[in-house]
Every structure is written in structure tokens, then in C-alpha cells.
Amino acid sequence: MQDTTLSRWLAPVMAFCLSFVMITTLAPTVGVQIDRQLDFWLLWLGTMFLLALPIAYLEIALAKRSQTTALQALSTLTRDADASPRWRIVGWLAVVFIPFFAGSVLTTASSVMSPQIAFDLSDQVLFAIFAVIALGLSFIPRQFLLALTTLGVVAAFILANVMGTELSAWHWTSIEFKEWGNATVLALVASGLGLGLYWQSSLSMVKQQPAATTAVLPIWLAQLVAVIAFGFFSVQAQLPALAWVFAAIMTAALLIQLTREQLAQRQLAHIIQWVIIVAAIAVWAIPHVEQVFNTLLMLWGLAICLIYAVFAGWIMKISHLRKAMGFSNELFYNLWRIAVRVVLPLSIVVAAIAVIGQSL
Template sequence: MTSVTTPHSTSIVASESAVSSIIVAMAVLAWAGLVGAGVLWGELPYMALSAVFAAWPLALAERALAVRSKRSLVDGMQHLTRESDAARGWRFIAYSGLFAGLLAMVLTATWAGVFTTVAVQSLMHDQSGWLSSAMLVPALTTFAVFLGLLRYVGRANLTHWLLPMLLLAGVSAYSLSHEQVWPLDSSLALPGGIGWSAALLIGALLGGAGLMVRWPWQQHVTPQPLLQGASVVFSMAMLISLMLPGLAAVLLAAVACLLMLLALARPWLAVLSARGLAMWPALFVVLVVVIGLAEILWYTAGLIRLQQLSLVLLLWMTVNALVLAIYAGWIMKMSHARKALNLPSEAAYNVWRIAIRWVAPITLLAGVGSLVGLI
């Protein structure tokens, strides 16, 4: 059967793409420790510039490779390297992206449990009884993984997320109208920001570069459309919450982490499907591995190690993004990249090519240098 693209379906896809980008960006901010403490205005220009000149071309590069290969991640990179007569070593990006995505899933699930615990304790103004139980964070982490990944089989429609988005918008609006910042009544110490010097690096990773979340997955899975109204609410709530410390940003981060889990899992699900596993066994494998690793991480390491692993993830994403930029900018054939990108003009393609070859790698290296104190 031939599929027909209608203006309505195109608008839904555009809306879903925009909100997915917001979800990825908010999850990266959660890993970076910029949630709950407020984003300093002095950091925003550096972050915005880095997002435009690095995150944008990197996202397009990842999408170009995905569109060109039309295969799951591992098989796709094998096809691309053969097509470009490139060395087999470039396939490293496929395996590295997969395992970085696994770490991202584990951290996202654990942070979802932490943020939800903080939000529940703060909203109920209580840390006694079951709210202070050592099992609360692990239980909410497990719940987050199930709720996030069940969308894969259509058991939790994305439109149902309109309610928590509206709740989040209401909390933000209340905070603004009453000039009140909601306190975080929790013994859990939220991560502190890593400073303006790392804003370049964080901005470059806002698109999720290096995690391969834009790589195509199983074609038989029908994407679930997002309500455009929910998209607008989520976008406005994010912009408001980033300006405020406290509960509003924590609620937003919890919702973003829940929604992010499926995006992170899809490359793994596609690879398992390509290896012959059916939908339910593949989903079971991902559920068991992610929940097991998340619980081990929380019980054996705690919040401090969680913060350290978050920094490891950001640096890992940076390495993957550098490899991605070099491959897309210098190894991939120009005609293949141009056709896969399908940009509106030759000028736009030339701007992207300059950005992916020079601007994005330099921005990433400058961000890492500032992070470790070399700049």
C-alpha cells in the first residue's frame, strides 16, 4: 500500500520532531546538573550559540547517515563504510553510540526516579513514613522505565502526557504570579551546575549528538503523534522553568526523562529486531537490563557516583559527536550527504558543510578544554 503524506500528517511530524528535540535538550540539561538550580543568564548566550553552530549541524549529520543507510545502527554503518570505501574502524561510532545510549538510559531512568521523589516530597511537604523510605527512588525508577518503554507497544499514548504538561505549566504560572520559588523540601541533594565555562559543551550536546537517537528503527512501528496543543504547552513550560530554580524545573526534568527513555531505547530495539528477536522479547531484554543496571547503580553508588557518571556520559557523547562530525564532513561522499540532507538550497548545504567540518568540532573541543581547565 502506498502511503500518502498530507499537510496534517506533515504538521504532526514537525510538531513531534520539535517536541522530541525539546525532550532531548531537557534530558541533557538534567545530565549536566543544570536542573533545579536555575540557569544563569550569563550562560545562555554561550549555550545558544553552541546549539546553533554545533548541535544543529550534528543533528543533521546523524539524520543524513540514517536516511542514507535505511538500516538499523550497526548494519547501517557497515553499509555506509562499504559504500564510501572507508576503513572498518569507522564502524566504532555504531557500537560506541549504542553503549553510550545504554548508559544514558540507565542514568535517565535513575534521574527520573530522583526527580520524581523530589517532586512528590516537595508537593506533599512531607519526608516521613513511606515518603522517606529507601525504596522510594528505586520503585519510582522502575515505574519510570515501564511507563517510558510501554509506549513502544502503544500501551501509553503520548497524548496522555498532556495532563502532566498542564500540571507543570500551572506550577510555573503559579510561581510567576505569586513571585514564589517552590522550595525543594528533600534530603536529596540535586546536582549543581558545572559553570558557564562548560556552556559551549552543553549547548553542542543539546541535540543528543553521539547517542544516535535519530537513527531509524523498525519500520513496522507506527509513530504516535503528539497533540500540537501539548507541544505548545510543553515548550512554554520549558522556557518558563529554565528561568526558575526549584520545583518547576524538577517536574519538567522528570517528564522529559520519562519521554526520553523510548528515544534512547529505539536504536537498541532496532538492532535486536535486526538480529531476529521479536518485539516482546526485545522489549523484555531492554527492560531487564536497564532496570537491573539502574537499581545496581543506585544501591551501590548513590547520588555522587550518579553525578560523576553523568559527566562521563557527556564526555562520551563528545567523543562520539567528534567522530560523527569527521565522518559526515570528510569521509561521506558529498553527493550522498547532499541527497540525504535534502536541504532547500545549495547555500544551506554549504553552510552545513562548513559547520560540520570545522565549527562543530572546534566548539566541542573548546567546550571540553574549558571543562577540564585547559582554556
């Protein structure tokens, strides 16, 4: 487990890097990078305040309450709430989702890399190579793995801007129903919220901090910076593309490492840990499944956030989360509770309907 000093910088740096790479992975699916619509970006930023911030508080509050990582915590949290053990399924949904998302990242990396190499390799072969590399790199200590991820993300961003990659001009369009779904997916799913990643990386600091805000705001601000940075990024040129592929492989390795740690703390046999991880990644090697799997990924991620919101807002005891949040003002807690009980569930359901409608 990371010490407090390491956790202080680890979580926000990880939030920026993971959000940037995961946003870049899902952006083509929702058509963001092709057409820079200013109204959509403002909507996206709005969801970062309205939805991402409350669920970031939710994740850290559950970490403070449980004092352990997400998958292991659900047993304690459901007992504390006198709730059905069936609520624990959200922990398993999240822990399997993480390597599944890693597979999506590696699939995108293979499609980005394919035009940049001189010799002819199929996307499936590149994917397999990248997956083996990511699995091997997942054994590197986390601080070094995160440093390499950061190096790749920063290099990709700088190279994209230095090389003067042309992007379409910002412009206004009319708001469409599907845009709410896309904005919600990018704010929640592509930021890794609800997966227990920041819960896991901030745990040692959270245990010693009286208020959740100390851990939440740096993570959320880092995610917000990633959203803004993505507006000025493209992988069209060769060097930014290669740098992004490097960052993507490091990100996949980091996601695999985080998954393995949660499964190990659940005391699963090593063979079962690897079966779960490898199977979740390997399904992406099936040809022509990217669009279907990315839609599944978006709906799956929204479902995880929805279950956590309903569990924390309606099932857990009020006194437990109020103490874990540590807000200085009761008004802030009441606003957060309204957001988690009403705004988040309704927004996620509407977003899921929009995603399904867009895929049909």
C-alpha cells in the same frame, strides 16, 4: 515503524519533551538553574545555532542516506564510504549511551522526589522503583508514551509558573572558559543529538522528503523552545516537582523503548538486549556516583557527536551527503560542510577540555 503523518508531529514533540527533561537533568551538574546568567544563556542559544543545527542536519542526512535506524545504518554507511568497520563503534556507543542517560534521568527524579514524600525512602530505593516502572512502561505504544511525557512536561512547566516559584533575577557576568563546555553539553548532549533518536523517529517521513530541512527545522525549533522554556522553570515547589518526576519516568521509558527497537533491528537476542539496557541503567544505583557518572555522561555524549562529525565531514563521500541534504543552494551545503568538518570538531574538543577542567 511510524507512518509519515505520525512522524510529522512525533519528532518535534519528542524533541521538545526529551530536550526539556534531559536539560533539567544535566542543568544542576553545570550549575545553570542556580544562577541565571544572561551571558551564559545567550552563549547557549548561540551554540544551538552554531553546533546543534549542523549536527541535526547531519543526523537526518544520514537517515536519508541509510534509510534505516542508526545502529543498523553504520554497516551500510561505512561500506558506501569505503571506510574501516571500526567507525561502526559510534553506533554502539550511542545505543548504550541512551539507557545510560535514562539512568541519569531516573537518578535525578529520585533525588527530586525524596523531599516530597512523607515516609523515609533512600534515593537508591526510589531509583529502583522508578527503574522498574520505566522498564514496564517501555512496552506501551510510542504515541501514548509520548502523550504521557508531554502531559508531564507541560503540567510541570505550567504549575511552576502558576505557583509563582521564585527564580533568581537575570544578570550579566563575565564569560568563563568552562561556560563554553557547559553550553555545548546542553546544546548537544542534553538535546539528544548524535544519538539517533530523531533519526529513528523521523525515518518514515525522511524517506519520502526530498530535502532534509523539512524534518530538521521542526526538530531544531522544538529543541530551541525547550531551551527557552527551561529559563522560566524550577522544580522547587511540590506540584511542579511531582509533575516533572512523572515526565522523567515517561522519558526514561521512551529512551528504553527506542534503545530496544534499535537493538532488535540489529537482530540481537532478547536476553542480550535486556542485559545491555538493564546494566546501563542499574550502574546508577551505586551510591555516591552521580557526579562522576554525569561527567562521564557529558564526555561520552560529546565523543559520539565528535565521531559522527569527523565521519560525515571527512570520511564519507561528498556526493553522498550533498544528495541526502537536498539543499536548494550550494552555498548552504558548503556552510554546513565547513561547520561539520571544522567548527563542530574544534568546538567539541574545547568543550571536552572545559568539562574535564571543571571536574578536576
